[in-house]
Amino acid sequence: MSLYRDDGIVLRTHKLGEADRIVTVLTRRTGKVRGVAKGVRRTTSRFGARLEPFTHVDLQLHTGRTLDVITQAETIRPYGEALVADYPRYTAGSAMLETADRLTLGEKEPALRQFLLLVGGLRTLGSGEHEPRLVLDAYFLRSLAVAGYAPALESCARCKAPSVRAFAIVAGGVVCGGCRPAGAAVPAGETLALMVALLKGDWLTADASEGRHRAECSGLVAAYLQWHLEHGIRSLRHVERELAQ
Numbered sequence: 602m603s604l605y606r607d608d609g610i611v612l613r614t615h616k617l618g619e620a621d622r623i624v625t626v627l628t629r630r631t632g633k634v635r636g637v638a639k640g641v642r643r644t645t646s647r648f649g650a651r652l653e654p655f656t657h658v659d660l661q662l663h664t665g666r667t668l669d670v671i672t673q674a675e676t677i678r679p680y681g682e683a684l685v686a687d688y689p690r691y692t693a694g695s696a697m698l699e700t701a702d703r704l705t706l707g708e709k710e711p712a713l714r715q716f717l718l719l720v721g722g723l724r725t726l727g728s729g730e731h732e733p734r735l736v737l738d739a740y741f742l743r744s745l746a747v748a749g750y751a752p753a754l755e756s757c758a759r760c761k762a763p764s765v766r767a768f769a770i771v772a773g774g775v776v777c778g779g780c781r782p783a784g785a786a787v788p789a790g791e792t793l794a795l796m797v798a799l800l801k802g803d804w805l806t807a808d809a810s811e812g813r814h815r816a817e818c819s820g821l822v823a824a825y826l827q828w829h830l831e832h833g834i835r836s837l838r839h840v841e842r843e844l845a846q
């Protein structure tokens with residue numbers, strides 16, 4: 602058995618037997634790791650509370666035959682604390698964790714950029730500087746881009762023509778009048794500009810956007826993300842419900 606250290610964000614946990622948990626962590630160097638935390642469900646556990654979703658932890662693990670064993674856990678930053686008191690931020694954060702999990706398919710495949718995007722997204726979400734849905738959409742667009750699914754936003758996804766008319770998920774983003782498939786959405790120019798701003802991290806433009814363009818942007822980004830992930834992101838349904846209220 603070999604010992605290694607890494608830091609990462611806890612994505613999810615589930616029960617194992619009477620007292621243990623399996624903890625899924627997106628780490629900085631190793632990629633996604635599933636580790637067993639023994640005895641953490643006992644009240645006397647030294648590190649149970651540190652292995653909750655949203656927590657940035659520093660870990661020591663032993664390599665096991667099937668699952669690695671977490672032997673030490675120190676909290677670097679408990680991002681969940683800033684989110685639990687605020688339902689829209691909490692649901693946006695949950696959608697981020699689930700997306701990070703879905704976009705990092707293999708275990709122990711280094712995914713440094715996805716890790717950094719997730720840390721940045723959770724930090725921004727917790728700071729309260731920007732509307733949670735904007736932070737979430739920026740995270741979705743950038744994590745899709747890192748995974749190789751960046752939508753075309755400034756020229757036609759099919760022929761590269763600079764003049765675009767519509768947004769077509771199946772085509773991979775915006776399309777010109779000639780390439781436009783039937784049923785493609787025709788978003789406002791401001792909505793496309795907002796998507797570009799979120800992808801680039803231009804918060805001045807994003808924060809100045811109007812509600813209707815944010816709503817249209819969220820709808821397109823959610824549909825685009827779900828199409829690429831094949832199945833729906835469960836947490837997103839709560840975000841949609843929140844928006845509808």
Ligand SMILES: [Zn+2]
Binds near residue numbers: 757758759762777
């Ligand atoms: Zn075209």
